[in-house]
Amino acid sequence: MDRKELEAKIIELVTISYKKAPGEVTLETSFKNDLGGASVQMVALVSEIENELDAMVALQDAAACETVADLVDAVENEL
Amino acid sequence: MSVLDPIYDRAKANPQKVAFPEAANEKMMQAAYEAAKDGYIKAVLVGNAEELKALAAERGYDASVFEFVDINDEAYTAKLVADYIASPETSLKKEKGLRRRIADPLYYAMAMQAVGAADVTFAGIDNTTGDVINAGMVMIGIKPNISTPSSIGLCYIPNWTGGENGLLAIGDSAVCTNPNPEQLADIAISACDTVRDLLQWEPRCAMVCYSTLGSGSGDLIDKVLEALKIAQEKRPDLAIDGEFQFDAAVKPEVAAKKVKRESKVAGKANVVIWPDLNVGNIGVKLIQTFGHADAYGPMLQGFNKIVCDCSRGAPVSEIKGNIIISAVRAAAMKG
Numbered sequence: 001m002d003r004k005e006l007e008a009k010i011i012e013l014v015t016i017s018y019k020k021a022p023g024e025v026t027l028e029t030s031f032k033n034d035l036g037g038a039s040v041q042m043v044a045l046v047s048e049i050e051n052e053l054d055a056m057v058a059l060q061d062a063a064a065c066e067t068v069a070d071l072v073d074a075v076e077n078e079l
Numbered sequence: 080m081s082v083l084d085p086i087y088d089r090a091k092a093n094p095q096k097v098a099f100p101e102a103a104n105e106k107m108m109q110a111a112y113e114a115a116k117d118g119y120i121k122a123v124l125v126g127n128a129e130e131l132k133a134l135a136a137e138r139g140y141d142a143s144v145f146e147f148v149d150i151n152d153e154a155y156t157a158k159l160v161a162d163y164i165a166s167p168e169t170s171l172k173k174e175k176g177l178r179r180r181i182a183d184p185l186y187y188a189m190a191m192q193a194v195g196a197a198d199v200t201f202a203g204i205d206n207t208t209g210d211v212i213n214a215g216m217v218m219i220g221i222k223p224n225i226s227t228p229s230s231i232g233l234c235y236i237p238n239w240t241g242g243e244n245g246l247l248a249i250g251d252s253a254v255c256t257n258p259n260p261e262q263l264a265d266i267a268i269s270a271c272d273t274v275r276d277l278l279q280w281e282p283r284c285a286m287v288c289y290s291t292l293g294s295g296s297g298d299l300i301d302k303v304l305e306a307l308k309i310a311q312e313k314r315p316d317l318a319i320d321g322e323f324q325f326d327a328a329v330k331p332e333v334a335a336k337k338v339k340r341e342s343k344v345a346g347k348a349n350v351v352i353w354p355d356l357n358v359g360n361i362g363v364k365l366i367q368t369f370g371h372a373d374a375y376g377p378m379l380q381g382f383n384k385i386v387c388d389c390s391r392g393a394p395v396s397e398i399k400g401n402i403i404i405s406a407v408r409a410a411a412m413k414g
Contacts, residue, residue: 040226043216047170056179059213 100184215386232376252359263306276411285328286321
């Protein structure tokens, strides 16, 4: 999976986990300011990343990501 | 008679299976042994079974008091993985990822709990509170309609007749740093459910800040008011009221002067919810220092099943008490 595909997949998973409309989430989307930073959705997101991409990102590492792009970096490191 | 005696009696009447993923730790094994030997729980030690058996023998414990689960037992693990993935309440659905997680005994024990092979997971002596909460969120999950894990503590204040016969539940003094209104509402709701399950109280829950019914104004109060509205709408069955100053919440004579409307809570709260962790941390230390209170907890709440954490510096007697409290909460939650 190349970087572009990974970015698209992570955006899709964030959109599902945070129950957003398609197109609403971008690489610049901030977890804290745009998505509310709720920990429950972050857990769902980490589980989805593990299920879909076979990459284990620790919850605390995912929670430390400011933007979706930061999360893509964290997942890329685990692939 | 200790305030915990009724809880101990309930534990003994219905011993729950408690999984210990940190049983190699000497204090943890001793607390597990004493709680099981006295009939309060059934202790399940999770880890390298041979190593744990050797440690138990070395420490002079009767191994028949324990059940051992070996995380390297492939037959047991294969069934655990299949059951966990099949459970509708779990979120990890891929075997490879799940096996990666449960290589850690903390996650293994919680997987057992998630599928009903244990009633409680008790940890926190080697793992940090954050580790336990994160594992609980991933493996056990947060209750539907609850937005955050949180905690309450239980204070017994000698020579005080307020609260519930001198006992006061307070939250959150340990977990949720700066809750937003929705999270603050959920802390109050979880606290009410926790005291109902553990202590069989009818909760009278006060949401406190520096204002009583509009005596002050500002952002800090608006947050509490919004949280109160959310909590009352979500759980109209619970007596959650505010906004009150602390004295108006727990002192009838102050409530009589400051609360000029009907309230099931004002002046007689048995549960107090702080607006944030600054207040919570300072509040519990004030109660301990000047009220000479015995404090129990923190008890984690908001999870689908009981997740427990103990202080790393806690003595064996305190760990044993927290194990028994967690077992009673688990039994109550099962109904």
